[in-house]
Amino acid sequence: MTNAVEVSGLTREYIMGGQPLQVLRGVDLSIEHGEIVCVMGPSGSGKSTLLNIVGGLDRPTAGAVVVEGEDLAVMDDERLAVYRRRQVGFVFQSFNLIPTMTARRNVELPLLFAGASAAERGERAAAALESVGLGARIDHRPTELSGGEQQRVAIARAVVGEPAIMLADEPTGNLDTTTGGEILALIREMNAAGRTFLITTHDRAVAESVADRIVHIVDGAIERIEQGGTS
Amino acid sequence: MRFRDLAYLVVSNLARMKLRLVLTSLGVVIGTSAIVLMLSLGIGLQRNITAELGQIGAATHINVMGGVFGPGMNEPKPLDDRAIREMESLEHVDAVMPAVSVTNIGDVSYKRYTTFLMVQGVPMEPFQRLGYEIEAGRLPRNDKEILLGAAVPASFAAGFGPQGAVGGSPTPDLIGKRLDVTFFEYPSDTADPMAMPTESTRRLTVVGLLAPSDMQTDQSAFVTLEAALEFNGVTQRRATYESVIVKVDLPASVADVEKVLTDQGYYTFSARSIQQSLNATFLIVQAVLGALGAIAMLVAALGIANTMTMSIYERTREIGIMKAVGASNRQIKRVFLGEAAIIGVLGGSGGLLFSISGAALANLFVASMIEAQTSGAGGGATQSSFFHIPPSLALFAIAFAAGVGLLSGVLPAMRAANLDPLTALRHE
Numbered sequence: 001m002t003n004a005v006e007v008s009g010l011t012r013e014y015i016m017g018g019q020p021l022q023v024l025r026g027v028d029l030s031i032e033h034g035e036i037v038c039v040m041g042p043s044g045s046g047k048s049t050l051l052n053i054v055g056g057l058d059r060p061t062a063g064a065v066v067v068e069g070e071d072l073a074v075m076d077d078e079r080l081a082v083y084r085r086r087q088v089g090f091v092f093q094s095f096n097l098i099p100t101m102t103a104r105r106n107v108e109l110p111l112l113f114a115g116a117s118a119a120e121r122g123e124r125a126a127a128a129l130e131s132v133g134l135g136a137r138i139d140h141r142p143t144e145l146s147g148g149e150q151q152r153v154a155i156a157r158a159v160v161g162e163p164a165i166m167l168a169d170e171p172t173g174n175l176d177t178t179t180g181g182e183i184l185a186l187i188r189e190m191n192a193a194g195r196t197f198l199i200t201t202h203d204r205a206v207a208e209s210v211a212d213r214i215v216h217i218v219d220g221a222i223e224r225i226e227q228g229g230t231s
Numbered sequence: 232m233r234f235r236d237l238a239y240l241v242v243s244n245l246a247r248m249k250l251r252l253v254l255t256s257l258g259v260v261i262g263t264s265a266i267v268l269m270l271s272l273g274i275g276l277q278r279n280i281t282a283e284l285g286q287i288g289a290a291t292h293i294n295v296m297g298g299v300f301g302p303g304m305n306e307p308k309p310l311d312d313r314a315i316r317e318m319e320s321l322e323h324v325d326a327v328m329p330a331v332s333v334t335n336i337g338d339v340s341y342k343r344y345t346t347f348l349m350v351q352g353v354p355m356e357p358f359q360r361l362g363y364e365i366e367a368g369r370l371p372r373n374d375k376e377i378l379l380g381a382a383v384p385a386s387f388a389a390g391f392g393p394q395g396a397v398g399g400s401p402t403p404d405l406i407g408k409r410l411d412v413t414f415f416e417y418p419s420d421t422a423d424p425m426a427m428p429t430e431s432t433r434r435l436t437v438v439g440l441l442a443p444s445d446m447q448t449d450q451s452a453f454v455t456l457e458a459a460l461e462f463n464g465v466t467q468r469r470a471t472y473e474s475v476i477v478k479v480d481l482p483a484s485v486a487d488v489e490k491v492l493t494d495q496g497y498y499t500f501s502a503r504s505i506q507q508s509l510n511a512t513f514l515i516v517q518a519v520l521g522a523l524g525a526i527a528m529l530v531a532a533l534g535i536a537n538t539m540t541m542s543i544y545e546r547t548r549e550i551g552i553m554k555a556v557g558a559s560n561r562q563i564k565r566v567f568l569g570e571a572a573i574i575g576v577l578g579g580s581g582g583l584l585f586s587i588s589g590a591a592l593a594n595l596f597v598a599s600m601i602e603a604q605t606s607g608a609g610g611g612a613t614q615s616s617f618f619h620i621p622p623s624l625a626l627f628a629i630a631f632a633a634g635v636g637l638l639s640g641v642l643p644a645m646r647a648a649n650l651d652p653l654t655a656l657r658h659e
C-alpha cells in the first residue's frame with residue numbers, strides 16, 4: 001500500500017544576491033495514511049518551505065514529491081491548483097480567513113472553487129463547522145471570533161474538502177497554551193477519525209502531544225526522526 | 232466554479248467598495264453617454280432628415296435662382312430663354328423647367344370654399360419630363376385652365392385663407408369645376424404708395440389633379456407659362472424667370488451640375504445639397520461627441536484599470552488564501568475580469584439612462600424651437616426626433632461598456648492570477 005506522502009531528494013534553492021541559498025538540501029520523508037508527522041527545528045531551518053512544497057504552494061528546485069500517487073513535479077499551475085483543492089487542507093499560524101466572509105462562507109470557499117452546488121456546500125460547511133465545535137457561530141465573521149475560534153474555522157475549511165493530507169504550519173503559534181491545547185485536541189480527534197497530518201512547530205510540547213513521529217530539521221536537512229509519545 | 236458563485240464573489244467584492252465603484256463607473260457613464268448620443272444623432276438624422284427633405288423636392292431636382300444681389304456679388308445673371316437653352320445642353324441635364332409665379336393673385340374660391348394658392352406658370356412639356364404624375368384629368372392647354380397640386384382640394388375643405396370659415400367640410404371633387412381667382416392690379420403710373428389696387432376676377436377650369444409629391448408642389452397650382460406671364464402682365468419675349476428647375480439624370484449628378492451652375496453665377500439649392508450641408512453640420516456635432524466619447528472612454532478605461540490594480544493590491548493576501556484553498560489562476564482571473572466588466576456594465580447602464588433622458592430633452596427642445604419658428608405657417612408636419620436610440624443601440628452601449636471594462640481589467644486580472652501564492656499570503 002502506498003504512503004500518503006512520499007518525498008525524496010527534495011531540494012529548494014533561493015538565489016539571494018546572485019548566490020544560491022539552499023533552504024532544503026535533499027530531504028527524504030514518507031508519511032503514512034492516518035499518521036501525524038511533526039516537523040521541528042529552529043527558525044529558518046526550512047520547515048515551512050517543506051510544508052509549502054508538499055502542499056503545492058511552492059515548487060522544489062530538485063527532487064520528487066508524490067502525494068496519493070500523484071507526482072507534483074509534472075503538474076502545471078492549473079493542475080497544481082486542482083491538486084491543492086482535492087488533496088490538501090492548509091492550516092496557517094495566522095488563520096488566513098477572509099475577513100469579509102462569514103465562517104460558513106470561508107469554509108465553503110474550497111468547495112466553491114471545486115464547483116460544488118450551493119446546497120452541497122452549505123451542508124458540508126455546516127457539518128465541518130459542527131465537527132470543530134462552531135455549529136453556533138456559523139454566520140459570524142472572523143472579527144467576531146476569538147483566535148482559537150478562528151483557527152477552528154480554518155481547520156473546518158481545511159477538512160471540508162476531505163483532503164488526503166492536512167498541512168498545519170505552526171497551528172498553535174498565535175494561541176495561548178490553553179487554546180492551543182484545545183486545537184491540538186481537535187487535531188488528535190480528527191486523526192483518530194483517520195486524517196493524516198503534517199505539522200510544523202518549534203514547540204517540543206506541541207510535537208510531543210500529537211506526533212506519531214517527530215522529524216528534526218536543521219539547516220534544510222533532516223537531522224533525525226524520533227518516534228512520538230502518542231499512539 | 233459555477234457562474235452563480237463567480238457572480239456572487241464579483242458582486243460581494245464590488246459591494247465592499249461602493250464609493251470607489253461609483254467614482255470609477257462615472258467615467259464610463261460619461262463616455263457611454265457621449266458615444267450613445269453621437270450614434271443616436273446619426274440614426275435619428277438618417278431616419279428623419281431624408282423623409283423631411285422629400286418635402287423640399289425630388290432627389291434629382293435642382294432649383295436655380297437668378298444671381299444674388301449684394302455687396303461683392305456679381306450682377307445677377309438673368310434666367311432667360313437663352314440661359315435655359317444653355318442649361319439644357321449641360322451634361323446630365325434631362326430637362327429644364329422655368330417657373331413663373333403669379334404674383335398678384337388673391338383669394339381663390341369655389342362655391343362657398345375659399346383658399347389661398349401659390350400659382351406657378353410652367354411650360355407643360357418639361358413639366359411632364361420632370362416626373363410629376365397626374366392623378367386625374369390632364370394638363371392645362373390654355374390660359375383658362377388650371378392644374379391643382381394634390382393637397383389643394385383638401386385646403387379648400389380645411390378653410391385656409393382669410394375667409395376660411397368652413398373648416399372641416401368634406402374635400403370637394405374639383406375636376407371640371409370652375410374656380411374664381413381674384414387678381415390685384417396696382418396702378419403702375421402713380422407715385423402714390425398708398426394707391427389701392429384694382430381687383431379683377433377670372434374663371435379658371437380645373438382640368439387635372441397631381442399625384443402627391445413634395446410638399447411645395449402639393450400646395451401649388453399650375454397654369455401654362457403663357458397664362459402666368461399674361462396674368463403678371465409680361466410678354467414672353469423679354470421674360471426672365473425668377474427660378475427654374477433643372478432635372479438631372481441621377482441623384483449622384485446633382486452635385487456636379489449644381490457646381491457648374493453656381494460657377495456660372497446662379498444661386499441654386501436642392502434637397503441633395505441641403506442634405507449634404509446638414510449632414511456636414513451634424514457630422515461635426517457627431518465628430519465632437521465621438522471624440523469626447525473616445526477620450527472619456529479612454530480615461531474611464533484607465534480609471535477602471537487603476538481601481539482594479541489598487542483593489543487587487545489591497546486584496547493580495549485574499550488572493551493568496553483563495554489560491555491556497557484551491558483557486559486556479561483562471562478562476563482568480565475570472566473574478567477580477569468579472570469585477571471590471573460589472574464596473575463597465577454599471578457605467579454603461581448609467582450612461583444609457585443619462586443619454587436616453589438627454590436625448591428626450593434635446594428632442595423636446597429642438598421640437599419646440601421648430602414649432603416656434605414655424606408657428607402660424609400652417610404646415611407643422613415636423614415630428615422629427617433628432618436623437619433616436621433603438622433597442623439595438625441600447626444593447627450595443629451596454630455591451631460596449633462591458634467590453635471596455637473587461638479590456639481594462641485584463642492586465643490587472645492577469646497580474647492577480649499570476650501572483651505567487653506564497654508571496655501573496657505573506658503580503659500584509
Ligand SMILES: Nc1ncnc2c1ncn2[C@@H]1O[C@H](COP(=O)(O)OP(=O)(O)OP(=O)(O)O)[C@@H](O)[C@H]1O
Pocket residue numbers: 014016021023041042043044045046047048049050202
Ligand atoms: N522567498 C524567499 N526568498 C529568499 N529566501 C527565502 C524565501 N522564503 C524563505 N526563505 C528563506 O528560507 C529559509 C527557510 O525559511 P522557512 O520559512 O522555511 O523557515 P522556517 O523553518 O519555517 O522558520 P520559522 O520557524 O521562523 O517559521 C529562511 O532562511 C528564509 O529566509
Ligand SMILES: [Mg+2]
Pocket residue numbers: 047048049169
Ligand atoms: Mg515557518
